[in-house]
Amino acid sequence: MTTRIGSGAGFAGDRVEPAEDLLARGGLDDLVLECLAERTIALGQQRRLADPVAGYDRRLPSRFARLLPLAVEHGVRVVTNMGAANPLEGGRVTRGLLDSLGSTAAVAVVTGDDVLAELDLDAPAWETGRPLREHGEIVSANAYLGADAILPALDAGARVVLTGRVADPSLFLAPLAHRLGWDLADPSAAAAGTLVGHLLECAGQLTGGYFADPGRKDVPGLARLGFPFADVESDGSATFGKLPGTGGMLNRATVREQLLYEITDPGAYRTPDVSLDLFGVGLDERGPDRVRVTGARGRARPDELKVSVGYRAGSKVEAEISYAGPGAHARAALAGEIVAQRLSGTALRPRVEVRGGPEDCRLRVAATSHDVALLELAGDEVEALYTNGPAGGGGVRVHLGEVVGIVSTLIPRARVRAGVTILEAGRARTAS
Structure with missing residues (x-):
């Protein structure tokens, strides 16, 4: 069995056109938009402090106004962290957009990343080594949830899933595990999906955007940069590509750079789902803009979650x-x-x-x-x-x-309680 998953955004300010192209002619099963970072969730928290109904990604209405009609038309499921600091309100906005299209597709909102009430203020901050309470008034604390927080939303049949702070690769791992029947408790499966997610999470970086360096690493057609997708098989192997006629390039060099992007320890890249070992990963070019990736290995997920x-x-x-x-x-x-x-x-x-x-x-x-x-x-x-x-x-x-x-800082996993709210046309319910 093979499923195709695409990357529709790599940060909050990304272009919309490449995602539209993937939805229209990419043959996708799932599209993931990764739009959240430490800076953007902090800005979201600022907006929510000033206005309780704000805090979700400010581009959510305009981005979804263009993407949701295509997703509905082509039957593509959408997963995104554009909920930012207020996923429930972002979910209500999304529900309204689907209602205006006459679509009954269910929207799922994943919550539980807000752990301010559970935070140990005596815990040390990684960056300073000082207790959190010494940094001044704490206004927010968001744990990096894993794919297990998203699966109930997918099991409930949601066609659009909106989250707050979820680890970037987890946004991709969850729909892959759901489509391919993977057990997230299996480190091999979690590692394979996490590797796919890590390579796709920055969108145009994989297809040459961040790679480009004129005269040293020339990339054609950057003004028409296409975003990547991956055909992922049940055994975890994946072939990455981009659509014909789009700018950029995808080859061993662009994949290798993204493979090591933001990785502190290639032998133990810690996520909420797995400790990922990249040393056995193999890359094989299968033609123009096609690279097959295999060999991800993993160890059991950590007992603690990172908190921003x-x-x-x-x-x-x-x-x-x-x-x-x-x-x-x-x-x-x-x-x-x-x-x-x-x-x-x-x-x-x-x-x-x-x-x-x-x-x-x-x-x-x-x-x-x-x-x-x-x-x-x-x-x-x-x-x-x-x-x-x-x-x-x-x-x-x-x-x-x-x-x-x-x-x-870190928080024990047992103190983080994720939840899912399903927003159907005309009513809301909680997913078990």
Whole structure:
């Protein structure tokens, strides 16, 4: 048995057209959109703190308005983490879009990644080694759920599955296990699906997008970059490809780069589903834009889950002004010295830098603090350069905003309780 799974997004700001193409002519069984990262879930938490019905991916309505009609037409199941910091509300928006299409396809919302109430504030943060409570006010804590959290949604017949924080490869492993009848408790099966997910999770990176380096690694047709899919067999072997007529390329080189992307230990890549060993993986080119991948090995899943913890880290200011023409770089550097001197008597330690060439450049001043008035002062000093600094400054931009810091820790798996809510046309129910 073989199933075809495609990658429709590798991050929140990805293009929509390649996913539309995969839905329309890719012959897919499943399409996965991976749109969440530590930064994007922190931004989602910021939006939800300001508005309780916000927090899901802000592009969800526009992206799904284009993709859901095609998914319904071609019978493709969709799995995505665009629920971000508010998956239930994102699910309601998705339900409304399907209703407008006249579709009765069920939407499943996976919850349980929000573990703020279960967090041990005395646990150390990976990045600093200090207890979480020492980082300031904790505002969010999202555990990386695994494929086992998604399977009940698929078993319930959902055609669209929306999650919050789920490990990237798990988004792919769950539909593969469901289609192919794999037991997630089997490390070999979990490893095979996790490897497929890891290779597909960044979408266009596998087909040459992030790979491209002009003159060293030339990639054709990047303006029409196609996203990848994989034909996965029951034994876990998979052949990766992209659609004919699309830009980019998929070969051993692009696959090898993605294979090692964000891997700390190739012999023990830890996910919620398995400890993945990549050392035995084999790559075999089977033709243009076709690579067969085999040999994933795994050990039992860990007893603890990674948690991404958000805390109030103060606010930040970014202030910029441009200089152009002869001597522009020297004038911008002088402007930076003026701002640094003006702020030298304060508690701020701004970063001051000049970006650009000798005749077209931009001064950037950035700082973080819990004192918003000080940050406003930094912005005012840059704006004052219009008439109190070197000649020819213009195009001032000042942005001031709250910072949600991110650190990581672990939580025992037993303290994380995932759940699934099924949103059918006209009613909602809980999946067992």
